Amino acid sequence: MTQTNSTYDVVIAGGAVVGSAVAYFLASHPRFAGRVLVVERDPSYRDCATTRSAASIRHQFSTPENIRLSMAGTAFLRQAEQWLAVDGVAPGLSFREQGYLFLAGPAGLATLQANHAVQRAEGAEVALLTVDELAARFPWLHTDDLAGGSHGLAGEGWLDAHALLHGFKRRAQSLGVVYRQGTVAAFEREGARVTAVRLADGERFACGWAVNAAGTGATALAASAGIQLPVRARKRCVFHFRSPAELPGCGLVVDPGGVWFRPEGHAFIGGVAPPDDQDNDVDPADFDVDHALFDEVVWPTLAQRVPGFEALRLLSSWAGHYDVNLLDANAIVGPHPAVDNLLFANGFSGHGLQQSPGVGRALAEWIVDGGWQRIDLTALGWQRVIDGRPLREQAVV
Ligand SMILES: Cc1cc2nc3c(=O)[nH]c(=O)nc-3n(C[C@H](O)[C@H](O)[C@H](O)COP(=O)(O)OP(=O)(O)OC[C@H]3O[C@@H](n4cnc5c(N)ncnc54)[C@H](O)[C@@H]3O)c2cc1C
Incomplete structure (x- = not known):
């Protein structure tokens, strides 16, 4: 009753x-x-x-x-x-402001520019960078295949x-x-x-x-x-890795194909949306990490974008569930x-x-x-x- x-x-x-x-x-x-x-x-x-x-x-x-x-x-x-x-007693949020860096190849440049216009209209502090500016500001980045980037100047970061x-x-x-x-x-x-x-x-x-x-x-x-x-659950994997590479000024970098990485303490975390995401309902109890995604997509992209990442070492990884609005x-x-x-x-x-x-x-x-x-x-x-x-x-x- x-x-x-x-x-x-x-x-x-x-x-x-x-x-x-x-x-x-x-x-x-x-x-x-x-x-x-x-x-x-x-x-x-x-x-x-x-x-x-x-x-x-x-x-x-x-x-x-x-x-x-x-x-x-x-x-x-x-x-x-x-x-x-x-x-x-404060909660200790460790909020670190460090801008995102969205990178675009020739095919993605127009979208980056259109997004930039919307962001500026809303008052976001963001800057579009040419390839030369990217290379000068982030010398650890491989830029030959890029057409430009968008960099957050304030307010972005992690906690x-x-x-x-x-x-x-x-x-x-x-x-x-x-x-x-x-x-x-x-x-x-x-x-x-x-x-x-x-x-x-x-x-x-x-x-x-x-x-x-x-x-x-x-x-x-x-x-x-x-x-x-x-709304449906979709799996996302996060990979935690160490690298001897020094990346001054590195925030959360988003590669044109969607692979992302950012500093985490003295190491880094990164990931990518899996390719078959739209129809891939995940079991609520499934938190298995997709290691093939790291070996076949994430690591090769990281090593291509940041030559210093070729020598990276995976420390740990975890999976979580996005609550994706399919519309x-x-x-x-x-x-x-x-x-x-x-x-x-x-x-x-x-x-x-x-x-x-x-x-x-x-x-x-x-x-x-x-x-x-x-x-x-x-x-x-x-x-x-x-x-x-x-x-x-x-x-x-
Ligand atoms: C790998 C990964 C990376 C992410 N990265 C970012 C990021 O960088 N930046 C960002 O902004 N967001 C990020 N997100 C998304 C973000 O974490 C979520 O959008 C956000 O945490 C949603 O919060 P929530 O409270 O709605 O849901 P949840 O954190 O999922 O919490 C829902 C809660 O509801 C409870 N619950 C469920 N059903 C019931 C029920 N029937 N009765 C009682 N309780 C119930 C659950 O136990 C849970 O505690 C990421 C998510 C993942 C998985």
């Missing part, structure tokens, strides 16, 4: 970086005085995308909303140690993802948010409203608002409310038109860590004020999904 255990103003399904960001921004909103519950299946966060991510932030997108969200992310991260401190997640969570808890271990089985819906959130163990929490922040688990939860979310590789954020009080924050397709502060704040403001306030996320909403109108991101890594 199911019973209603309690009533909350907001119940958030999934308590990793996105769910915890929503919880933190709600609890710290000066005009919100409600009760918030976060239900998280695995408080160790071992397998979630957040803790398996490459934890990097860039402003070099082609979609204005993505640029704005990441710029909001940078603005937050620059002050987050102060805002997320609890009893004087400790685990520390950001726990920073949001600890601060939210200190402000009264309740975290409960459990698996959400369903959003219970009556007409255009979710009335309660039901857990797999039978517990039931009545709610004024529900938020779906369940990452790759979000699709099943959406279905429980009768909504088809076009257009962009997040789906906000309410579905059929259900007023169920908010979605899903399908981040590889850029959810950097978008978590912006999306968390925007959804908190939606709950308090009933609409978008500081960041208008209409373009990332459900309507484009319902209409089948993709908002294609050209700069997916």
Whole structure:
């Protein structure tokens, strides 16, 4: 028999970086005085995308909303140690600002230039570099086959993802948010409203608002409310390697074919999207690393782009799951038109860590004020999904 255990103003399904960001921004909103519950299946966060991510932030997108969200992310991260401190203890985010470097061959130059124009219009500090400028600024780079590059001058970089997640969570808890271990089985819906959130163990929490922040688990939860979310899990592998090469000024470099690398402490991490990604549903328990991808694609590309990488040594590797929006590789954020009080924050397709502060704040403001306030996320909403109108991101890594 199911019973209603309690009533909350907001119940958030999934308590990793996105769910915890929503919880933190709600609890710290000066005009919100409600009760918030976060239900998280695995408080160790071992397998979630957040803790398996490459934890990097860039402003070099082609979609204005993505640029704005990441710029909001940078603005937050620059002050987050102060805002997320609890009893004087800061979360230790290790945010290191170091620009991305997108490289283009002749075929990709026009896209790079078009993206650059959008980024500049949004106020991103980015510079287009000629091949001569690339060679002068990054002498460790092989440039013969390149036509140009785009370099982030400020605001891009990387951080400790685990520390950001726990920073949001600890601060939210200190402000009264309740975290409960459990698996959400369903959003219970009556007409255009979710009335309660039901857990797999039978517990039931009545709610004024529900938020779906369940990452790759979000699709099943959406279905429980009768909504088809076009989000599927896709495997991504990250390779951690050491090299004797010195790469001064190296940020996160994206090769024309999509192979990327960046410094990680005294070593590097890198990876690439697998070639057969679109139709490759991944088993939720499959975290096996694709070593052939490293041997056949990543390493040869690294060695060609940075001659010093020929002598690299693989230290470790891991796999994680992207929550990919099959429609257009962009997040789906906000309410579905059929259900007023169920908010979605899903399908981040590889850029959810950097978008978590912006999306968390925007959804908190939606709950308090009933609409978008500081960041208008209409373009990332459900309507484009319902209409089948993709908002294609050209700069997916
Ligand atoms: C290898 C890799 C590299 C990445 N690199 C970057 C990067 O450089 N920059 C960037 O911005 N992003 C990156 N990402 C993407 C980023 O990590 C994700 O977009 C982001 O972490 C999504 O956060 P989330 O909280 O929505 O989801 P998740 O971190 O997946 O968390 C979802 C949570 O919901 C819980 N959950 C699921 N189902 C239920 C349920 N039914 N009931 C209760 N709880 C449930 C899970 O246990 C989990 O804790 C990367 C991802 C991967 C895998």
